[in-house]
Amino acid sequence: MIFNIMEFRLRNRSEAQAKAKAYYEQKNNKIYRLKRGLYTDDPHENPILIANCLLTPSYVSFEYALSFYDLIPEGVYEYTSASVYSRGETRYSNHFGRFSYRNVPKKCFAYGLISSNGTLFATKEKALCDLLHVKPSVRSKADLSDLLFEDLRIEPEDFAGLNHEDLLTLCDLYPGDTFRVMKSFLKKR
Numbered sequence: 001m002i003f004n005i006m007e008f009r010l011r012n013r014s015e016a017q018a019k020a021k022a023y024y025e026q027k028n029n030k031i032y033r034l035k036r037g038l039y040t041d042d043p044h045e046n047p048i049l050i051a052n053c054l055l056t057p058s059y060v061s062f063e064y065a066l067s068f069y070d071l072i073p074e075g076v077y078e079y080t081s082a083s084v085y086s087r088g089e090t091r092y093s094n095h096f097g098r099f100s101y102r103n104v105p106k107k108c109f110a111y112g113l114i115s116s117n118g119t120l121f122a123t124k125e126k127a128l129c130d131l132l133h134v135k136p137s138v139r140s141k142a143d144l145s146d147l148l149f150e151d152l153r154i155e156p157e158d159f160a161g162l163n164h165e166d167l168l169t170l171c172d173l174y175p176g177d178t179f180r181v182m183k184s185f186l187k188k189r
Contacts, residue, residue, distance in 0.1 A: 002045065002053050005037040032095045047096050048119045051079040054092050055101045058083040059113050059120035062102065062134070065127035071154050082122065082130050084109050102134050108173035112166060125166040128154075129174055137177045141188070144181050 008018035022039065025031040031039045035054055051060050062080035066072045078098040083090075090101040112126030122130060131152070138144045148154050164186050171179040171186070 001042060002034070002038065002040045002049065004039070034094050034096070035092050043095075045096060046117075046119065047079055047099075048121065049117075050094075050096050051081050051099050052119050054099050055081070055083050055085065055090060057085075057109070057120075058101055059122055061104075061122035061127045061130045063131065065122045066124070066131065066152075066154075068121075069124045069127070071124060071128070071152075071158055073153050082109070102130075104130055104133060105174065108170065111173060112170060123163075123166065125162055125170060128162070129167070129170045129179070132178050132182070133174050133176070135178070138181055139177050141181060141185050144178065144185050 005015075005018055005022060008022050009015055022031065022033075026033055026039075029043070031041050032043065032045075033039055034050055038053065040050070048060055052058055058081045060079060061082040063072065063074070063076045064078065064080040067074060067076040078100055081099065081101045082104040083101045084104065084106045087103070092099045108129070112123040112129075114121045114123060132147075135147065138147055148159060149156060167186055168183060171183045
């Protein structure tokens with residue numbers, strides 16, 4: 001279970017007692033610190049749930065989601081997430097792994113998400129658009145093709161298997177030249 005220092009405070013008489021108890025239980029491996037003021041008592045806590053709790057609201061996306069879906073060949077060992085409150089890139093490291101957060105526009109945050117067991121995860125299409133959003137802009141179909149198939153190493157048949165209607169809808173929500181080019185690229189396929 002993931003909980004914050006305020007829950008310790010409810011069980012103790014003062015904030016000082018809560019902090020002392022949290023420190024004692026961390027030393028004895030009864031609880032694990034996720035970040036300042038946020039803990040779990042389960043040494044096998046779901047890292048996806050942790051990623052969603054470290055910075056809220058957020059959902060797992062970018063490279064981790066694309067690797068999870070086998071769209072990119074690389075193994076990703078950092079839980080990459082999207083948030084509307086991240087400034088630049090926010091990172092956390094704890095007993096459960098490394099977690100990073102990048103900003104996405106507010107108007108596209110809620111689209112293309114899968115909710116399961118209290119976790120939020122991007123769809124394939126959403127994860128791809130999130131990653132394209134943080135990459136340098138492309139201004140031609142040839143540059144987009146190079147980015148998708150050479151740089152990210154997405155297989156053309158895997159790209160063809162994506163839901164192009166969802167991609168077109170998402171392209172309308174993200175700003176920038178890359179998504180204008182992506183719409184044109186998708187319509188030609």
